[in-house]
Amino acid sequence: MSSDVNPEKLHQRHDTSYRFLLSSKKLFVELLRSFIHKGWVQAVDEEHVQEIPHSFVLQDFKRQEADLVYRVKLNGQDVVFYLLLEMQSSVDFRMPYRLLLYQVEIWRFLLQNEEDALLNRKTFQLPPIVPIVLYNGKQKWSAELEFRKLLSNENLFGSELLNFEYLLIDVARYTEEELLSLSNTIGSVFLLDQTEDQEQLLNRLGKLMSTIQQMPVDSQQKFVAWMANILLQKLPEDEPSLQQFIQNVKGDVSFMGLEKILDDIERRGQHKGEQKGKEDVAKQLIRMGMDDSSIAQATGFSVQTIEDWRKQAY
Template sequence: MESDERVHQRHDTSYRFLLSSKKLFVELLRSFVHKGWVERIDETTVQEIPHSFVLQDFKRKEADLVYQVKLNDQDVVFYLLLEMQSNVDFLMPYRLLLYQVEIWRYLLKDQDKKQVKRKEFRLPPVVPIVLYNGKRRWSASRQFRKLLAHEELFGSELLDFEYLLIDVARYSDEELLALSNTIGSVFLLDKAEELEQLSDRLGKLMHTIKQLPEDTHQKLMAWIVNILGQKMPADEPNLQELIQNTKGDVFVMGLEKVLDDIIRKGKREGKREGKREGKREGEQKAKEAIVKNMIKMGMDTAFIVQATGVPEEKVEELRK
């Protein structure tokens, strides 16, 4: 499996999985988008548009979520692009323009043709947001017209918009800890590059994690298991022990100890390198163990597929 595919799988089973929750999507906006209209969003009016607008060339490098919201009795569409590339794409404003146009085309298909032709008809605003978790600072222009040659010669006759940017690595640990919520916890953990960092940050988050509502707590636990599967050796027996105890406080209380054990063992033995095929088999076994444990916890198939990325057919096979 190519490296960008692995990154996509990790991203798609983490941020997309988490933000498919309307509650966590609204939490993301309220935590990182400092605009007056954010506080007027009513979570009960948020509806996901079940369609991806990502260009074919970028299918392995990004994912998206589209939400329609009632704001002041007006339909507003939020387009959230989950950007996974380590390199900054300086054509981002152009890509977002294409996505916005496709969203309008998609929505207009279901509109009454007579209503569309009326003078008072208005297209719903589309608010583009880029969530980027690369290590490099995002340096692409956020304004569309900055891509246009000699744009300074013209005024309002040129097309223009500016997208919102959420650059995960640019937030300090203190800022994320102060949020005391799921999204802040996720950003803090995702920034950890080494197991020592992950262990230290989990220790700082234990109080926050224990206080989370049950629905978001479950999603965060599933996300952490997936991240651990990426950051730790797949055949690590302590990881298997952790997976078998992915239950509320048992998981939370044992997490730091398991990580500490793995770190100490890693320092003694050094990082073990396996052949690519062996690594694939180990990763597959680890994922199957996660799925089996989720089945034992009574989670339904759709939730397990979202949380792990394992195909529905495989989940049902393991369930039997």
């Protein structure tokens, strides 16, 4: 990818990719069951999950993150899950404070259409909000998880201080073995999101092929579409198979299309490797003093190419 790509745009594209993926109720529940180890998680049922189509990210942070809000029935009562997609490369140590602001805005939003009579009843209660931060930066998340830890002299006080703790999903901290063992869409997404280079990306995709093939059709389609955005970040933009794949995603999203791009890239990589090997041999023969015609015959390069390399060498 060219060096003049705006990092801010990359973060925004990544945010939107995750938001697109987790706007699926099925994948949202899968995320909880795979990475949140709490007793209540198993009680979350996809049939009782409803997205609240509203963003509560404050204007100050619009370029740094995205969010998803779900209303879930647990034990017959409404619980709100607030998922903040934190795709910055650095840790924001104000996170508990920001989440407090978002939670207050969610309550304001939910209560604005309630009748005053209901709000003034003795039985009035706010729906609980479970804040979750999904972070995919390389740097380990080191911000406080508890709100009161941001308060100066908090150790002097007890329960009279406001407090809550958010749940953290730190994508880069999971091992390849852990993510492969999940054998599901979200585990596959995290594994590919961790990749550092094209070689590792292709290697991990190879390991995931059976998992991808066994995904439910709707999850597989979401995954392959998500892959289009990730491939744009992980592979050179001028990769012809990539461009073809991106075009196909806009129409018929298919697992076969993903297999084809991997095969094409691998073949091209092998071809480039072979060409590089021949080029190294030709240049060594130049240094040994062999004539251009003989080198061309031995390596398959044109005499003109050999002459050009000879000029560069001397």
